[in-house]
Amino acid sequence: MFLFYFYQKFQKGLERMLSNYIKSIGQYFIMIYETFRRMTKTSELKRLILQELDDLIISSLGIVVFISFFIGAVIAIQTALNFSNPFVPKSLIGFAARQSIILEFAPTFVAIIMAGKVGSYITSSIGTMRVSEQIDALEVMGINSLNYLVFPKIIAMCMFPFVIAISMFVGIIGAYTASVYGGFLSSEQFLAGLQEDFIPFQVFYAFLKSFIFAIILATVPAFHGYYMKGGSLEVGHAATTSFVWTSVIIIFMNYFITQLLLS
Amino acid sequence: MIKVEDLHKSFEDLEVLRGVNTTFEKGKTNLIIGQSGSGKTVFLKCLLGLFTPDEGTILYNGKAYQNFSKNEKRELSKQMGMVFQGGALFDSMTVEENVVFPLKMFTKMTKGEMKNRVEEVLDRVNLVDTNDKFPSEISGGMQKRVSIARAIVNKPNFLFCDEPNSGLDPRTASVIDNLIQEITHENDITTVINTHDMNSVFEIGENILYLENGLKAWEGNKDNIYKTDNQKLTDFVYASNLFQKVRVTQREGL
Structure with missing residues (x-):
């Protein structure tokens, strides 16, 4: 009797949860559609895009450069310490660092960091506008608030692959510095490994997925901020939820794109 | 002028507006009063086009909102000005x-x-x-x-204010009330104010709509609000001791 009661409760809860997820997915795609309708005045859009470029991209460069340099260095040290076999050429340290940084670290790891930095900023800024009726004020004026708020963020985030390019470059510099100045191999050996079996398509793959991550980074946090309900406490909740969902979607899409393009 | 006919609005099982009929005159300060949860904000948001009514008609200068084309709706929103409760200024x-x-x-x-x-x-x-x-x-x-x-x-041709003097001291609240009334008269616009403040009712209430449980329970102006026998309205308006004394004074003609 009890088991049946709990089973029924579990079933109802599951149904409600699934229905909420499906509703949210539908609402997300409607939001994307609405974002590209009824465009805001061009001069104002230009100003907003430049402002978002500054807030989302330029202000993230510092942390991206810092993290990339040290993670690149750690990748090189870890690889060097694990290559104890004398028959394995030392140039492989450069090769492994390049592959790790270009394929995974720069696009995916940096995207997760950006989900925390940029994603929570987007959710909390839009959520605060929702709570303080600023979004209603835009709507009353006859402005498409989604276009006004989300479109400039999407355009600004299209510059994300440039951040990834910088991250790749700095990451490799970090790997070079740690391995050469740490005494693991010579500069020539590192550079030889860096150029070994280079496949340009892998760089294309990395930039393609960073572009897709950029769209996710701009839209998923915006969705959580725009449709949030409640007060300032809920803005905090929305920012946390947005970070979790953005990370989950990025990791899933990473698997999906890798399976599609590399396997 | 804004005319509202048989306006209904529900949220799932909750019926908030249950057939409101009223007219907001041009060049007058029209006040919507009522207890919390009586449907004032939902009513105002329906007038602003932020909520779509389930039933009923809203006529702006004689034309029903439902019959407006997309461009006309956009033009109408440009003719509207809104003062939000918290100001809603862009930070x-x-x-x-x-x-x-x-x-x-x-x-x-x-x-x-x-x-x-x-x-x-x-x-x-x-x-x-x-x-x-x-x-x-x-x-x-x-x-x-x-x-x-x-x-x-x-x-704008239409000015909407959602509790414009909430959170303000009585003197500043009075300044804001008078300012809104002056602007209404100067520009001959239709102003609709959603308020809880009884000082506003007695100062600038040229047309007052009292909402109760999503229905119009009374309509009049600041002069005849003293004389009304509507018990629920008087309970609401004269809830404070100060206003009860004002009422007695007014009735006695002192």
Whole structure:
């Protein structure tokens, strides 16, 4: 009797949860559609895009450069310490660092960091506008608030692959510095490994997925901020939820794109 | 003029508006009063087009909103000014940028013309030397005045105010009330104010709509509110001891 009661409760809860997820997915795609309708005045859009470029991209460069340099260095040290076999050429340290940084670290790891930095900023800024009726004020004026708020963020985030390019470059510099100045191999050996079996398509793959991550980074946090309900406490909740969902979607899409393009 | 006919609005099982009929006259300050949860804000949001009514008609200058084309709806929203309860000023913009915003978005004015118009409205709401300040750097009363300036900068035909003097001291609240009334008369616009403040009712209530449980329970003006025998309205209006004494004084003709 009890088991049946709990089973029924579990079933109802599951149904409600699934229905909420499906509703949210539908609402997300409607939001994307609405974002590209009824465009805001061009001069104002230009100003907003430049402002978002500054807030989302330029202000993230510092942390991206810092993290990339040290993670690149750690990748090189870890690889060097694990290559104890004398028959394995030392140039492989450069090769492994390049592959790790270009394929995974720069696009995916940096995207997760950006989900925390940029994603929570987007959710909390839009959520605060929702709570303080600023979004209603835009709507009353006859402005498409989604276009006004989300479109400039999407355009600004299209510059994300440039951040990834910088991250790749700095990451490799970090790997070079740690391995050469740490005494693991010579500069020539590192550079030889860096150029070994280079496949340009892998760089294309990395930039393609960073572009897709950029769209996710701009839209998923915006969705959580725009449709949030409640007060300032809920803005905090929305920012946390947005970070979790953005990370989950990025990791899933990473698997999906890798399976599609590399396997 | 705004005419509302048999307006209904529900949220899932909750019926908020249950057939409201009223007319908001041009050149008058029209007040909507009622207890919390009586449907005032939902009613105002229906008038603003933020909520779509389930049933009923809203006529703006004689034309039903449902019959407006998309372009006409956009034009109508440009004719509306709104003063939100919390001001709803854009945090990232200065006072001047907030006020100039509707002009930048919807007019082809030159920078000089915009500057003059902004100075004109800021002067009208008695705000000086605040142009470069951010909303967080000015007082609540000033924020309300900036909000009014932003609402009227585009010379709207309809002005909506959601509890414009909530959170303000009585003196500042009275200044805001009088300012809204003066602007209404000067520009001959239709003003609808959603309020809880009984001082506003007695000061600027040229047309008062009392909502109760989503229905119109009484309609009149500040002069005949003293004489009404509507028990629920009197319980609401004269809830405080001060207003009970005012009522006695008024009835006795003292």
